[in-house]
Amino acid sequence: MLKFSQIDMPLSYDDKQLKDYIAQKLGIKPENITDLALLKKSVDARKKNDVHFSLTVCFKLSSKRAETVLLRRSKKLSPYTPPTYAPPKHGQLNKRPVVVGFGPAGMFAALYLAQCGVRPIVLERGEDADTRAMRVKQFCEKGILCEESNVQFGEGGAGTFSDGKLTTGVNDPLNFTVFTELVRHGAPEEIMYSSKPHIGTDNLRRVVKNIRADIINMGADVIFGARLSAIDAADGRICSACYVKDGEEHRIATDHIILACGHSARDVFSLMRENNIAMEQKNFSVGLRIEHTRTELDRSMYGEFYTHPALKAADYKLAVHLPDGRGVYSFCMCPGGTVIASSSEKDTIVTNGMSLFSRDGENSNSALLVSVTPKDLGGDDIFAGINFQRDIERAAYKAAGGGYIAPVTLVGDFLARRNSTAFGSIKPTYHPGTAFVRPEEYLPEFACEALRYALPEFAEKISCFSDPDAVLTGPETRSSSPIRILRDGTLQSISVRGLYPCGEGAGYAGGIVTAAIDGIKCAMAVMGR
Ligand SMILES: Cc1cc2nc3c(=O)[nH]c(=O)nc-3n(C[C@H](O)[C@H](O)[C@H](O)COP(=O)(O)OP(=O)(O)OC[C@H]3O[C@@H](n4cnc5c(N)ncnc54)[C@H](O)[C@@H]3O)c2cc1C
Numbered sequence: 001m002l003k004f005s006q007i008d009m010p011l012s013y014d015d016k017q018l019k020d021y022i023a024q025k026l027g028i029k030p031e032n033i034t035d036l037a038l039l040k041k042s043v044d045a046r047k048k049n050d051v052h053f054s055l056t057v058c059f060k061l062s063s064k065r066a067e068t069v070l071l072r073r074s075k076k077l078s079p080y081t082p083p084t085y086a087p088p089k090h091g092q093l094n095k096r097p098v099v100v101g102f103g104p105a106g107m108f109a110a111l112y113l114a115q116c117g118v119r120p121i122v123l124e125r126g127e128d129a130d131t132r133a134m135r136v137k138q139f140c141e142k143g144i145l146c147e148e149s150n151v152q153f154g155e156g157g158a159g160t161f162s163d164g165k166l167t168t169g170v171n172d173p174l175n176f177t178v179f180t181e182l183v184r185h186g187a188p189e190e191i192m193y194s195s196k197p198h199i200g201t202d203n204l205r206r207v208v209k210n211i212r213a214d215i216i217n218m219g220a221d222v223i224f225g226a227r228l229s230a231i232d233a234a235d236g237r238i239c240s241a242c243y244v245k246d247g248e249e250h251r252i253a254t255d256h257i258i259l260a261c262g263h264s265a266r267d268v269f270s271l272m273r274e275n276n277i278a279m280e281q282k283n284f285s286v287g288l289r290i291e292h293t294r295t296e297l298d299r300s301m302y303g304e305f306y307t308h309p310a311l312k313a314a315d316y317k318l319a320v321h322l323p324d325g326r327g328v329y330s331f332c333m334c335p336g337g338t339v340i341a342s343s344s345e346k347d348t349i350v351t352n353g354m355s356l357f358s359r360d361g362e363n364s365n366s367a368l369l370v371s372v373t374p375k376d377l378g379g380d381d382i383f384a385g386i387n388f389q390r391d392i393e394r395a396a397y398k399a400a401g402g403g404y405i406a407p408v409t410l411v412g413d414f415l416a417r418r419n420s421t422a423f424g425s426i427k428p429t430y431h432p433g434t435a436f437v438r439p440e441e442y443l444p445e446f447a448c449e450a451l452r453y454a455l456p457e458f459a460e461k462i463s464c465f466s467d468p469d470a471v472l473t474g475p476e477t478r479s480s481s482p483i484r485i486l487r488d489g490t491l492q493s494i495s496v497r498g499l500y501p502c503g504e505g506a507g508y509a510g511g512i513v514t515a516a517i518d519g520i521k522c523a524m525a526v527m528g529r
Helices: 015-026 064-073 104-115 129-142 174-184 200-217 266-274 294-305 384-399 411-416 445-461 512-526
Strands: 002-009 034-044 052-060 077-079 098-100 121-124 221-224 227-234 237-245 248-253 257-259 279-281 284-293 319-321 327-334 338-341 351-354 363-372 406-410 434-436 471-476 483-485 499-501
Touching (some): 002 015, 002 034, 002 064, 015 034, 104 121, 104 200, 104 257, 104 512, 129 200, 129 338, 174 512, 200 221, 266 279, 266 384, 284 351, 294 363, 319 445, 327 351, 327 445, 411 445, 411 471, 499 512
Parallel strands (some): 098 121, 121 221, 406 434
Antiparallel strands (some): 002 052, 034 052, 227 237, 237 248, 319 327, 338 351
């Protein structure tokens, strides 16, 4: 096969035009090109008067010889061998492994182990995706929070009610495995070639249920409403895991626990401390969500092309460093999405962003985060980061008047250091409601000042960032874990053998794909691979 990179095509191109273009560029007949497939598709919007697609494709010619001849003739081509996917080979363990948490990390760990034929037992404190969706709806509509099943906890983990962006800065061969499994379980095919793959919360809910069904078919057990309550070790090795379900404690004898509990399972960090499991503080971030109308953002990013039907809602990535070295950056940008109430503890406010696959909501939002280092925490208590997050979440709840109403302010008022009193052209999407509160009432001063520095800088890059009506909803505190559970080269805890700290909560992932990859890696380590 041959690979042809950096093909510029107009937004309205079709397959025939693409084939004709390649044939003309290479001086061959279009009918000689077969098996033409997209490998990468991105939007090039650097020049607002020439927004177009940039493509990388692969194709075959009638014979290997014809391909070799063309390869010699054209510098634009390179040989291409498509990656292949094969499920893992069967293996054996003395006892069934336990996977704690059914987020992307736990789910992909369990899938791998199930494919190996070792019948993992999955413990998930939250509910199945459908019941959980009902709980989340109830929370957003009525402000009734279930602390065990919410946007953070339940089938699919924190990713289920997400934007479902599958972008990752990590170039790992397991990316292909994760994407292949997602498509095999119902994700849209386009994630295989999009430069900014996106699946949407609507597709994700279906995919996670399909993965669960597959795992169970292979002999695994997935137990919902099952909260890990204790781990036992003998002679420095894990020997059992305990969980509580419906008020009763159960014990499973096992040699392997993959601990993939996510960053919001604060009780699990306490459990680790009680068991003298080594942990360390790590950097994290806090900030606010900013909302613009989708139309305004699309216009800012795509210029006159902003209504073109081939273009999806625009996204962005922004970052700036303050003179003191602190970073402010956009995170988890959700084009055409909503700001979602993401609390998992009583009387706290936590925001995040989610979207449907269509990304056609009224607004586009993103987190604007300020980096926090252990130095900001004033002490080396392992829980200092969690306490820092929780203080912000509680202060925000109190300042906005309770009932899970989120504090909001307008960008213009924030920059002018005055109270907001009425919305302008942009209305917040957060439910169950919002109240005007200055971020100073719940965010530390350094974070507010950093955001004030960053906003005008961002406005230089994207025009709608200068809109004083843009809405800031806060706080966003759970973008990453403030704690890392230490593991060695075998991916086991440095304190006890057989315990595999995994995924985002343990400090080894920063999104859906990296969490899934870490899950597979821990499962491979369990299988001795
Ligand atoms: C609203 C929202 C939007 C997001 N959008 C994106 C996005 O677009 N793209 C992206 O890459 N990332 C996104 N993220 C981040 C992404 O979801 C996480 O990085 C990812 O889910 C981490 O995976 P994980 O498996 O490590 O942990 P989690 O997904 O947090 O899963 C951990 C699981 O463990 C369970 N658990 C916790 N404690 C226990 C216990 N004691 N016993 C049993 N089970 C337990 C939890 O219920 C949970 O289901 C978003 C997050 C949120 C909240």
